[in-house]
Amino acid sequence: MRIISGKFGGRRIQPVPGTKTRPTTDKVKESLFNMIGPYFDGEQTFLDLFAGSGAVAIEAVSRGIKQAVLVDRQFAAYKTIKNNVEIAGDEKNNFKVLKMDAEQALKKLKGKQFNYIFLDPPYAEQQMRKQLAEIKQDQLIASSGIVICETDNKTELSEMDGYELIKQKNYGLTIITIYKNKE
Structure with a gap:
């Protein structure tokens, strides 16, 4: 695994040991950022609720x-994220890592707002609509x-109350669906 582009581009990061996580492939990650960026102006915030190795969020910070x-929630993932953030070179303290499940995090983060939120739960445990x-x-x-x-x-995601479905792309076994907040 590697950071594809931006200020940390080319650095290798580690996957979570074992089989409990499923990393986002470089191909899907590159395509995802081409759809939403590909680069950012340094003022936005990003939340990854099921971070695994942290690769997607680290890529986001690398791109601005x-x-x-x-x-x-897994200790092995938490430890891997901490190591990968260090590999990336967190010189500006751009990362906050929380060891908890998504529900706890949503409660803890209440009152904060994010420009981008990434949801990639274990496929067997998806509660995406909720x-x-x-x-x-x-x-x-x-x-x-x-x-x-x-x-x-x-998994079939379509229109959701309060969101505008702006893009959906199929990558074989993986589908990326992108929603924009509707006010």
Whole structure:
């Protein structure tokens, strides 16, 4: 695994040991950032609720996101994220890493707003619609914010209350769905 582009581009990062996480492939990650960026002006914030290795949030900061909050409940993932943030070179303290599940994080982060939120839960445990509703209800997404959902090709996401579906792309086993917050 590697950071593809930006200020940390080319640095190798580590996957989470074991089989409990499923990393976003470089191909999907590159395509995702081409759809939402590909680069940012340094004022936006990014939330990754199921961070795994932290690769997507680290890529976001590498491309100009000001701060990323990375959440994962597994100790192995938490430890891997901490190591990968160090590999990236967190000289500006652009990362906050939380060891907790998504529900706890949503409660803890209430009152904060993010420009980008990335949801990539374990496929067997997806509660994407519920989490999208909670994000909207608790106003965690900025007024023109974007929510990126990574699902398997069996999960069907379409229109959601409070969101505008702006893009959906199929990558074989993986589907990326992008919503924009509707005010």
